[in-house]
């Protein structure tokens with residue numbers, strides 16, 4: 295006889311909510327779901343009938359979060375992945391095949407370049423980099439086999455802005471798709487699909503979740519992205535094992551509730567800080583897209599917040615939470631600044647509730663030669679700030695403490 299176990303499945307009335315509707319999503323950590331019959335299993339696994347079978351294929355928390363991302367980007371479909379890199383992998387694996395070429399902006403996140411240049415070259419996909427700020431260079435970088443172009447809305451750490459509509463036109467005329475990494479902007483600031491991009495990814499490990507306590511990514515596709523690719527995204531995500539954790543999805547859904555007010559506050563503070571820092575004699579350069587002196591300021595005004603219709607959105611354009619400056623003097627000033635600006639942790643990530651700083655030359659851009667870095671405008675004394683939710687005065691005082699003892 296089979297041993298009797300207490301049935302704690304959700305079908306058990308003991309576990310029902312008696313019709314009550316919770317105001318927040320439940321968490322469904324189940325790795326696997328019961329099937330009533332082989333026919334039902336077949337229908338669910340083939341996607342002909344809604345429902346869940348195995349967490350790696352799909353699960354309710356990823357779908358709840360994915361639907362929020364879809365709405366934020368006004369996308370046709372959206373999927374949640376285990377990290378931002380998993381979202382980039384899902385997009386590129388779905389769109390590229392052996393013999394294809396992908397054109398990369400020369401200002402991309404380093405790991406994206408490693409994936410496309412080092413890993414993909416082993417499976418016969420070519421990649422090359424050009425300056426995406428230079429239209430002629432982009433045009434001449436296109437090859438007959440170019441199937442994808444990849445750019446970031448706001449680049450790291452010099453905060454240059456991609457002209458998404460123009461790049462989408464170039465990609466489409468060449469029969470390629472434009473993938474935009476929108477991590478530094480978030481959908482609160484920019485929605486690249488509305489500007490013509492085919493695919494957009496976000497590292498939700500950053501400002502979208504905003505609390506620095508999880509790793510996730512999301513991948514959204516526009517209506518113009520062909521149905522074959524849109525369907526393949528879900529399959530690639532499942533079979534390559536890029537699925538997300540239900541717990542992380544639930545946390546990110548909570549983080550998203552405050553996305554707009556968080557980005558609005560951080561953007562306002564970042565603009566104020568940038569304006570204040572312009573007169574600091576210790577700084578050689580202050581970079582913020584909201585400053586009229588920024589080389590892409592007009593483009594940022596035109597592109598940012600264009601399609602945002604959120605009750606929390608700020609009346610004036612938001613330019614994001616990232617702010618970069620360059621100290622005067624020698625490389626030792628970077629260490630001095632970091633030691634003295636103690637209230638701002640040196641924490642090479644971004645998008646948390648607290649302000650953090652990074653030193654690109656020794657972290658995100660350390661694998662480049664000094665010459666390549668300098669050509670991109672990254673110097674040994676370049677400091678990148680991810681502005682948080684503290685009072686603007688607190689952050690300014692913390693920066694000023696860092697500037698006091700510099701030699702220049």
Ligand SMILES: Cc1ncc(COP(=O)(O)O)c(C=O)c1O
Nearest residue numbers: 377378379403475477497499510
């Ligand atoms: C611009 C950008 N894109 C993608 C990623 C990758 O995201 P994740 O760390 O969630 O894989 C990062 C991570 O720092 C990033 O800065």
